Amino acid sequence: MGDLKKLSGYLGKYRRDMGIGAILVVGETFFELLIPVLMAGLIDYGVAAHDMAYIRDKGIQMMLCALLSLATGLLYARFAARAAYGLGANIREAEYERVQAYAFSNLDHFQTSSLVTRMTTDVTVIQNAINGGLRPLVRSPIMLCMGVGLSFWMKPELAVIFFVCTPVLAAILFGVVRKVGPMYGVLQTAVDRLNQVVQEGMTAIRVVKAFVRGEYQEEKFQEVNENLMQTSQRTFHYAVLNLPSFQLVMYTTVVLLLWFGGNMILNDTLQVGKLTGFLSYVFQVMNSMMMISNVFLLLTRSLASARRICQVLEEPVVLTSPEDPVTVIPDGRVDFEQVSFKYKEQAREYALSNVDLHIPAGQTVGILGGTGSAKTTLVQLLPRLYDVSQGVVKVGGRDVREYDLTALRDAVGIVLQKNVLFSGTIRENLLWGNEQASEEELWEACRIACADEFIKPLPKGLDTELGQGGAGISGGQKQRLCIARTLLKHPKILIFDDSTSAVDTATEGRIRSALGKLTEVTKIIIAQRVTSVMGADQIVILDDGKIHDCGTHEELLERNKIYQEICASQLKGGEAYGQAD
16 A cells, blocks of 8 residues: 555645545535435325325435436546546656666666556556546445445344345455455566567567568467466456355345345335335445445555556666766766676676776777677766776766766767667757757768768658658668767767677778867777777777777787787788788
């Protein structure tokens, strides 16, 4: 219940709507409970005495109560809907904002499909709990108390039946709720798995078709879909038991009342109108018990969803700005001082170990190394996508942990290994780098990245629609757009994480030549091709998370065996390698 209480704090301005809705339910219940009393009088005094005036007056009163009950019920629906969907919108917004504040290490705790489910399905469960649960939550206790009270007032002897039947129904419903409760958490996890398979299948649909693995993906989907179906069947198999249990107890109560009540009428100790009114209260009391059980089922499922939502909201953000942050990065000088890093504290080995590297401002540095040598890990420490485990990373002579995160990441432009573009036009994607960029700045960034070569021939130029994820252009074109987008930030440090791998050698040479003119920008280039880093001021060779060697192309070619092997494999027979044997 603590999780639901916490989520109720997101009601905000909709708290008033929920309060008004609860008041309207009380009014609706009051008017509805008056009707059986009026009906009993109408039968016992109006019909029995053939008093048409009395019948008319009571009929008008009953009609008025029914209309007022209908009006308050309709108004309740309006206010409850506003409160439910307003709360859902606020929770989703809070979840999304929280996820945006996450560091990479926070995102490692959740699968993407699970985060999507928590922002959609789980929030919908909370909304349904309010929409379908607020009315019976307020109405049922009132009807139960007033119905039992009024039935005692009408005929105490018959009301004793409630004390026999009601506890039986309560015990059955309690057992159902207790059984179903834990199963809702399992159900939501099954939804997560289904979403994960769907997301993977749709994202990698081209790979699936290329490898003719459609049947395999169908079987994989069928497995999780079958699991979700079976989990849902097991869950709701028990959840629906409350209806037959309710009907069994209710009809048993009605039979007992008719038996004992009929005998009382035959013995002239009970009037027909009172028995009719009493039966109305029986249905109302039993219905209130049924509604209470439904509320508990809704609450049980919403508790599982609320826990999952709160896990997202309560996840402590690992990386935040300091209390008094530095907002100005003076230059692009980079220093790694005895840096070690591991992704999880409990990990036995470090991804990076004792890295000591110093890069003057404006220098171009190449980073080479085999797969898994932690090249990407190294550069991700500069914009604080992760924090070091040991040692210090400095930018502009200061520890990166002293800077405001926004200012630091604006000063460090990184073109990620995986190119990411968004739905929309080329212009909209480029403006991610700088929302205020002018037309001239956009074209200048595209010229440096050699993206203007394919943009200018397009009929709409910068206003060309890219499609989802840039589906309308090639991999090399995506890379060039990502480089242009990063250049628009005017960063002091530019990081290229193997970001020209899909670009032909001639185009890559032109990009390197244009970047070389940015003399005030520190450039760090992670590459697989030696030609990408041969002209760098220094080349760093990483091996198993450690710096194996560092120097210029000529120095490493003379003394470093790993670098010699890389050059021999990539450049042998080429002009750059001097036609060596």
